Amino acid sequence: MSGLVIKLAPQERLLINGAVIENGDRRSRLAILTPNTNVLRLRDAIRPEDANTPVSRVCYLAQLVLSGDAEPEEIRQNLLRGIEQLSQVFTDGDSRALLHSATEGVLRAEPYMTLRALRALLPREARLLAARLS
Numbered sequence: 001m002s003g004l005v006i007k008l009a010p011q012e013r014l015l016i017n018g019a020v021i022e023n024g025d026r027r028s029r030l031a032i033l034t035p036n037t038n039v040l041r042l043r044d045a046i047r048p049e050d051a052n053t054p055v056s057r058v059c060y061l062a063q064l065v066l067s068g069d070a071e072p073e074e075i076r077q078n079l080l081r082g083i084e085q086l087s088q089v090f091t092d093g094d095s096r097a098l099l100h101s102a103t104e105g106v107l108r109a110e111p112y113m114t115l116r117a118l119r120a121l122l123p124r125e126a127r128l129l130a131a132r133l134s
Contacts, residue, residue, distance in 0.1 A: 004032040004039065013042040018068035038066050038111065044119075054089070055125040058082035059118045062102075065111040072109050079106045079114065086121065095124060 006014065008023040008030060015021075017038050021030075032039060040063065051060035061079050064070035080103065087099050098117045105114030 003034070004037070006030045006032065006039065006041075015040040015042060015045070015067055038068060040066050053125055053129065054082070054086060055118060055121045058086060058102075059115060059122070062105075062111050062115040062118055066115055072106075072111065076106060083118075089128070090121060090124065095121060 006029070008014070008028050010023060010025050010027060012023045013020055015038075016032070020042070023030075045067075046056055046060045046063055048060065051057045058079065061070075061075050061082060065072050065075050065079075083099055083102050083106070087096065090096065090099060098120050101117035102114045105111065105117060
Protein backbone atom coordinates (compact mmCIF):
# COMPACT_ATOMS: atom_id res chain seq x y z
CA MET A 1 0.00 0.00 0.00
CA SER A 2 1.38 3.39 -0.93
CA GLY A 3 0.15 6.89 -0.37
CA LEU A 4 -0.09 9.06 2.70
CA VAL A 5 -0.78 7.38 6.05
CA ILE A 6 -2.02 9.62 8.85
CA LYS A 7 -2.26 8.54 12.48
CA LEU A 8 -5.14 10.25 14.19
CA ALA A 9 -5.73 10.86 17.88
CA PRO A 10 -9.25 10.45 19.27
CA GLN A 11 -11.55 13.28 18.11
CA GLU A 12 -8.78 14.74 15.92
CA ARG A 13 -9.97 16.72 12.91
CA LEU A 14 -8.42 17.18 9.52
CA LEU A 15 -9.31 18.83 6.29
CA ILE A 16 -9.27 16.66 3.18
CA ASN A 17 -9.91 18.48 -0.09
CA GLY A 18 -12.06 21.03 1.73
CA ALA A 19 -14.07 18.55 3.82
CA VAL A 20 -13.61 18.44 7.61
CA ILE A 21 -13.20 14.86 8.85
CA GLU A 22 -13.31 13.98 12.56
CA ASN A 23 -11.89 10.80 14.03
CA GLY A 24 -13.93 8.73 16.46
CA ASP A 25 -13.20 7.83 20.07
CA ARG A 26 -10.13 5.67 19.37
CA ARG A 27 -6.75 6.23 17.77
CA SER A 28 -6.78 5.25 14.13
CA ARG A 29 -4.81 5.28 10.92
CA LEU A 30 -6.10 6.70 7.69
CA ALA A 31 -4.57 5.90 4.31
CA ILE A 32 -4.97 8.49 1.56
CA LEU A 33 -4.40 6.62 -1.71
CA THR A 34 -5.35 9.31 -4.20
CA PRO A 35 -2.36 11.38 -5.36
CA ASN A 36 -2.47 15.18 -5.02
CA THR A 37 -5.02 15.09 -2.21
CA ASN A 38 -4.86 18.19 -0.04
CA VAL A 39 -4.71 17.21 3.64
CA LEU A 40 -4.34 19.58 6.59
CA ARG A 41 -4.47 18.62 10.28
CA LEU A 42 -6.63 21.25 11.90
CA ARG A 43 -4.44 21.22 15.01
CA ASP A 44 -1.60 22.42 12.75
CA ALA A 45 -3.69 25.01 10.93
CA ILE A 46 -2.83 28.68 11.32
CA ARG A 47 -5.92 30.72 12.14
CA PRO A 48 -6.28 34.16 10.52
CA GLU A 49 -5.80 35.97 13.85
CA ASP A 50 -2.59 33.99 14.48
CA ALA A 51 -1.02 35.04 11.15
CA ASN A 52 0.67 37.99 12.85
CA THR A 53 4.33 37.58 11.90
CA PRO A 54 5.97 37.68 8.47
CA VAL A 55 6.51 33.91 8.25
CA SER A 56 3.09 33.02 9.64
CA ARG A 57 1.40 35.36 7.13
CA VAL A 58 3.14 33.66 4.21
CA CYS A 59 2.34 30.23 5.72
CA TYR A 60 -1.29 31.28 5.97
CA LEU A 61 -1.36 32.15 2.26
CA ALA A 62 -0.02 28.69 1.39
CA GLN A 63 -2.54 27.14 3.75
CA LEU A 64 -5.40 28.92 1.95
CA VAL A 65 -4.40 27.13 -1.24
CA LEU A 66 -4.03 23.79 0.55
CA SER A 67 -7.43 24.13 2.21
CA GLY A 68 -9.11 25.05 -1.07
CA ASP A 69 -10.08 28.52 0.17
CA ALA A 70 -8.04 30.20 -2.57
CA GLU A 71 -6.99 29.26 -6.06
CA PRO A 72 -3.22 28.86 -6.58
CA GLU A 73 -3.26 31.43 -9.39
CA GLU A 74 -4.84 34.04 -7.10
CA ILE A 75 -2.21 33.63 -4.38
CA ARG A 76 0.88 32.81 -6.44
CA GLN A 77 2.31 36.32 -6.78
CA ASN A 78 1.68 37.17 -3.12
CA LEU A 79 3.36 33.92 -2.04
CA LEU A 80 6.39 34.53 -4.23
CA ARG A 81 6.64 38.13 -3.03
CA GLY A 82 6.39 37.01 0.60
CA ILE A 83 9.06 34.35 0.12
CA GLU A 84 11.33 36.92 -1.53
CA GLN A 85 10.88 39.29 1.42
CA LEU A 86 11.69 36.47 3.86
CA SER A 87 14.86 35.70 1.92
CA GLN A 88 16.12 39.18 2.81
CA VAL A 89 16.02 38.25 6.52
CA PHE A 90 16.80 34.54 6.52
CA THR A 91 20.23 34.49 4.93
CA ASP A 92 21.76 31.31 6.40
CA GLY A 93 22.15 28.24 4.19
CA ASP A 94 19.48 26.11 5.86
CA SER A 95 16.89 28.87 5.68
CA ARG A 96 17.77 29.60 2.06
CA ALA A 97 17.25 25.90 1.23
CA LEU A 98 13.82 26.00 2.89
CA LEU A 99 12.89 29.17 1.00
CA HIS A 100 14.06 27.59 -2.25
CA SER A 101 11.90 24.55 -1.51
CA ALA A 102 8.93 26.84 -0.76
CA THR A 103 9.45 28.66 -4.06
CA GLU A 104 9.63 25.36 -5.93
CA GLY A 105 6.37 24.33 -4.28
CA VAL A 106 4.67 27.50 -5.49
CA LEU A 107 6.02 27.12 -9.03
CA ARG A 108 5.01 23.43 -9.18
CA ALA A 109 1.58 24.15 -7.66
CA GLU A 110 2.37 21.89 -4.68
CA PRO A 111 0.96 23.78 -1.70
CA TYR A 112 1.90 21.12 0.86
CA MET A 113 5.56 21.35 -0.17
CA THR A 114 5.38 25.12 0.17
CA LEU A 115 3.67 25.05 3.54
CA ARG A 116 6.00 22.40 4.96
CA ALA A 117 9.09 24.39 4.00
CA LEU A 118 7.70 27.64 5.36
CA ARG A 119 6.51 26.11 8.64
CA ALA A 120 10.08 24.99 9.28
CA LEU A 121 11.01 28.69 9.45
CA LEU A 122 8.55 29.47 12.25
CA PRO A 123 10.88 28.43 15.13
CA ARG A 124 13.74 30.42 13.57
CA GLU A 125 11.52 33.46 13.27
CA ALA A 126 10.45 33.07 16.91
CA ARG A 127 14.10 33.02 18.01
CA LEU A 128 14.89 36.12 15.94
CA LEU A 129 11.89 38.00 17.33
CA ALA A 130 12.72 36.95 20.91
CA ALA A 131 16.32 38.09 20.50
CA ARG A 132 15.16 41.40 19.10
CA LEU A 133 12.87 42.02 22.08
CA SER A 134 15.51 41.22 24.68
